[in-house]
Amino acid sequence: MAVVELGRPQEQRESPWIIPATQQQLDVFTIPHFPRNDEQMLLDRFRKTLDETDERYSRALVIMRMQPLHFGHIFLMKQALITSSSLIIGIGSSQTHNEDNPWSAPMRRERLERTVDALGITPRIADIVYLPDFEKDDEWVKHAQDSTKLNRDTDVVVGNNGWVNQIFEEEGFTVRTTPFYHREAYKGKTIREFLRNGRRFSESC
Numbered sequence: 001m002a003v004v005e006l007g008r009p010q011e012q013r014e015s016p017w018i019i020p021a022t023q024q025q026l027d028v029f030t031i032p033h034f035p036r037n038d039e040q041m042l043l044d045r046f047r048k049t050l051d052e053t054d055e056r057y058s059r060a061l062v063i064m065r066m067q068p069l070h071f072g073h074i075f076l077m078k079q080a081l082i083t084s085s086s087l088i089i090g091i092g093s094s095q096t097h098n099e100d101n102p103w104s105a106p107m108r109r110e111r112l113e114r115t116v117d118a119l120g121i122t123p124r125i126a127d128i129v130y131l132p133d134f135e136k137d138d139e140w141v142k143h144a145q146d147s148t149k150l151n152r153d154t155d156v157v158v159g160n161n162g163w164v165n166q167i168f169e170e171e172g173f174t175v176r177t178t179p180f181y182h183r184e185a186y187k188g189k190t191i192r193e194f195l196r197n198g199r200r201f202s203e204s205c
Helices: 023-030 038-054 072-084 105-119 137-148 162-168 188-197
Strands: 058-065 085-092 125-131 155-158 174-175
Touching: 023 072, 038 072, 058 072, 058 125, 058 137, 072 085, 072 105, 072 155, 085 137, 105 125, 125 137, 125 188, 137 162, 155 162, 162 174
Parallel strands: 058 085, 058 155, 085 125, 155 174
Antiparallel strands: none
16 A cells, blocks of 8 residues: 655655655544544533533634644544534644654645545635744734634634643633543554554554
8 A cells, every 4th residue: 555645745755754654544543443422422511511601603713733633633623613603723833844743734734624524524614724833922823813814702712732722812812622532542642653663553542
């Protein structure tokens, strides 16, 4: 089976950080390996918190590095779509390429677009934007706002990253904190180690 290229730029093909992986190997991480009622229970619990406050928003911003894309990211998008009519997806650390960020932003976007299409939620994706890293938190938030046209009055930031949630709150944005989905298994660092070591994902479940 051929190694996934996913639009990889020529200059990155020689990179020592690239993790050779087939499309089939990567797709394993985008499906749930736990009982379906686990997912539904967490979604219902999150929905209940919204019902209690009766808050709904125009758009939800979720920011994900997706190194690589896994079911935890999919679960986050599902939660965000409970809060809002549409979704803005920010691809974090878009310019960064190192051991912790082996896949380029275009490669991540291509996998993301294919996944949301398979989920049938493409019509509810308002935009996908690249969000590079900045040295100062306030500059990063400003760039995110400029890139997404995020509205403090009608939009919401949805996520489970404490640092991201905090700096958006400090800049006056509404933030909804979401639970993780089996974080012990669906974690980028863990998945990268499995791929580098040639292990099966089922060994972590």
